[in-house]
Amino acid sequence: MTAEEPEYEHQLLRVAEMYYEGDLTQEQIGRALHLTRWKVGRMLAEARAAGIVRIQIVHPRHRRHALERALTQRYGLRDAVVVPADDTADDVELRDRVASAAAQYLADLRPAPRTLGVSWGRTLDAVAGHIPSGWARGVHVVQVNGGLSRSRRPTSASDMASRIAHHGGGTVTLLPVPAIVEQDATRAALESERSVADVLKLARHCGAYLFSPGALTHDSVLVESGYLTSADVDALAAAGSVGDVVGRFIDTDGQVVREDLDRRTLGVALEDLRAGTSSIAVAAGAAKHRVCHAIVASGICNVLVTDHRTADHLLEAA
Amino acid sequence: MTAEEPEYEHQLLRVAEMYYEGDLTQEQIGRALHLTRWKVGRMLAEARAAGIVRIQIVHPRHRRHALERALTQRYGLRDAVVVPADDTADDVELRDRVASAAAQYLADLRPAPRTLGVSWGRTLDAVAGHIPSGWARGVHVVQVNGGLSRSRRPTSASDMASRIAHHGGGTVTLLPVPAIVEQDATRAALESERSVADVLKLARHCGAYLFSPGALTHDSVLVESGYLTSADVDALAAAGSVGDVVGRFIDTDGQVVREDLDRRTLGVALEDLRAGTSSIAVAAGAAKHRVCHAIVASGICNVLVTDHRTADHLLEAA
DNA sequence: GGTGACCGCGCTCACATGAGCAAAGTATTA
DNA sequence: TAATACTTTGCTCATGTGAGCGCGGTCACC
Numbered sequence: 001m002t003a004e005e006p007e008y009e010h011q012l013l014r015v016a017e018m019y020y021e022g023d024l025t026q027e028q029i030g031r032a033l034h035l036t037r038w039k040v041g042r043m044l045a046e047a048r049a050a051g052i053v054r055i056q057i058v059h060p061r062h063r064r065h066a067l068e069r070a071l072t073q074r075y076g077l078r079d080a081v082v083v084p085a086d087d088t089a090d091d092v093e094l095r096d097r098v099a100s101a102a103a104q105y106l107a108d109l110r111p112a113p114r115t116l117g118v119s120w121g122r123t124l125d126a127v128a129g130h131i132p133s134g135w136a137r138g139v140h141v142v143q144v145n146g147g148l149s150r151s152r153r154p155t156s157a158s159d160m161a162s163r164i165a166h167h168g169g170g171t172v173t174l175l176p177v178p179a180i181v182e183q184d185a186t187r188a189a190l191e192s193e194r195s196v197a198d199v200l201k202l203a204r205h206c207g208a209y210l211f212s213p214g215a216l217t218h219d220s221v222l223v224e225s226g227y228l229t230s231a232d233v234d235a236l237a238a239a240g241s242v243g244d245v246v247g248r249f250i251d252t253d254g255q256v257v258r259e260d261l262d263r264r265t266l267g268v269a270l271e272d273l274r275a276g277t278s279s280i281a282v283a284a285g286a287a288k289h290r291v292c293h294a295i296v297a298s299g300i301c302n303v304l305v306t307d308h309r310t311a312d313h314l315l316e317a318a
Numbered sequence: 319m320t321a322e323e324p325e326y327e328h329q330l331l332r333v334a335e336m337y338y339e340g341d342l343t344q345e346q347i348g349r350a351l352h353l354t355r356w357k358v359g360r361m362l363a364e365a366r367a368a369g370i371v372r373i374q375i376v377h378p379r380h381r382r383h384a385l386e387r388a389l390t391q392r393y394g395l396r397d398a399v400v401v402p403a404d405d406t407a408d409d410v411e412l413r414d415r416v417a418s419a420a421a422q423y424l425a426d427l428r429p430a431p432r433t434l435g436v437s438w439g440r441t442l443d444a445v446a447g448h449i450p451s452g453w454a455r456g457v458h459v460v461q462v463n464g465g466l467s468r469s470r471r472p473t474s475a476s477d478m479a480s481r482i483a484h485h486g487g488g489t490v491t492l493l494p495v496p497a498i499v500e501q502d503a504t505r506a507a508l509e510s511e512r513s514v515a516d517v518l519k520l521a522r523h524c525g526a527y528l529f530s531p532g533a534l535t536h537d538s539v540l541v542e543s544g545y546l547t548s549a550d551v552d553a554l555a556a557a558g559s560v561g562d563v564v565g566r567f568i569d570t571d572g573q574v575v576r577e578d579l580d581r582r583t584l585g586v587a588l589e590d591l592r593a594g595t596s597s598i599a600v601a602a603g604a605a606k607h608r609v610c611h612a613i614v615a616s617g618i619c620n621v622l623v624t625d626h627r628t629a630d631h632l633l634e635a636a
Numbered sequence: 637g638g639t640g641a642c643c644g645c646g647c648t649c650a651c652a653t654g655a656g657c658a659a660a661g662t663a664t665t666a
Numbered sequence: 667t668a669a670t671a672c673t674t675t676g677c678t679c680a681t682g683t684g685a686g687c688g689c690g691g692t693c694a695c696c
Contacts, residue, residue, distance in 0.1 A: 009377075010379060013375070013377045013379055013380060016375050017375060017380070017381075017383065020373050020375060021375065021383060021384065022383070025651085025652065025653090026652075026653070027652080036675075036676060036677090037652090037653090038653095038654090038675075038676065038677075039674095039675075039676085041653065041654065042654095042674095042675095045654090051376060052375060052376060052377050053373065053374075053375055053376075054372075054373070054374050054375075054376050055338050055371065055372070055373050056371075056372050056374075057331070057334050057335060057338060057339065057370060057371055057372075058369060058370060058371075058372050059327075059331045059334075059370050061328060061331060062331060062335070063335070065335060065339060065340065066339060087406070088405070343681085343682060343683090344682075344683070345681095345682080345683095354645080354646060354647090355646095355682090355683085356645080356646065356647075356683095356684090357644095357645075357646085359683065359684065360644095360645095360684095363684090
């Protein structure tokens, strides 16, 4: 611990090599190095603790159960799924891994939800891409926030809800309105529209919700889709926002910032997510660390699917 | 083996997680998963064999003994030192690692050489930088090939021999002539010079040699130092050369190419290296793979210090 | 359908290993 | 210097673990 003797550390290394690479017994090593066999055993434990010997599990489906347990306890979550973030992987690959785990989690969820509220975005697009065919039987998927396709990409907001429903042998109900409108009155008008009101009513009482918080960055999908300008992002940041959930921007306490903007946003309220039996948030990458903390700390989600670095961040936060 | 069942692989993963991360005994795992304890033991062995569980030793001084053994056997070497090539490290860091190992090897060499012939170059410069003070007592270091400083860098050819001697509490004999001269006659004249002849005689009977083969690239030190032009490099490549040893360019069989150039090169002959008790070659990086193969296959060195990727390459070569 | 080859399984048994403990050694303080 | 707290060491013992064996099931080939 305190010694830091290079000579001793080198001995540790020799012992570790003999044991793990040379397949010698601790007794044999002790004989060769003039040590008792118990000393060798302790040195091996020390080498593992010091990280000289690293035992890691390498598998795409591997989950970090220790972190999951810590997260559920720390934030009173129903469940957590933490996948290892490979050092060599970029953000896109990481998102894909996390999305895959989320799809798997959803498929394994028991009792299977009869109605599932879903948001949209890059992460959910990836989740939809990994959902196993036949993951459910006759699920009813409901789009919980607006997202009329102003997006340039072919995978529109409505598409991911459809795909998830399709693979679950079920039906989909879309919310064919913009995510954010320009006038409060427009929102009110749309909401009073019968077809929209019906969807929202449905969306507010789903058995499960699946969404991905958005980071407050200039390349967010809300910016790319044209609902926000770069200036809006700066203004939100100045107002203390750390990101959005189903299009609603929140601060570190999970409270809505900029009420005026929020009143122009179409979709379920944060309260609806808080009330959900399974409210599953999916988030990957450093950009989402802060918004992740906000949603788990304020109970907007009760299930979190993420990568181990985000999990570490959440556990470090006081 | 042949099954490739994803379900079973997932079970393997679960078992591995429980054992290595959950610190459960094989018995407990068997209980939980309705397996016998022996099945669990076999699954763990399988998981390790399949690479799902990876046990690796992480330490700057770590050596790959299995590869060292394979190399010494395959090429009839006296000794081999193979250090792991960290995936994240660049070529410079890798060279430093290998150089450090070489310095250590030299210091541990028993019986300690009374006379040591050294070459020069970027790699040997790194070796000199890592040689421990007091690594020998009264060693006599002799420069084995020409290298009168035409180099732009401050670390001249003679400098590394001096440093190695200095740290070994010994003396140094330099070879103050160019590496390659322009006329055969010049070489003959220089060699007949008493002072040069004496050094060469000394250099030809060293107890140990330490050198690093050079790759045939346009940024080789021989080019940088002005002994060769870029065109010369291309000509040598066309003549079948894979690199140089103490300034002498060789082909894949370890034979000198371009006799005319070789006759203008000052220093010990390849035969002198082949005759040495310890002829230690130090080489790191992909660029030196081919020249490495040439020198170990043709017996120019009998000790090789290198990285694990080079070792892999040498073992793959039929 | 019969027969032999093969494979995976559970088990015995001998060995390897870690937890826990008391003695020896070492640092710390009065 | 002596007393004390703390660490390290070697050991006992219970437990964990892997090699090897025989059984039963499966498959291919006759």
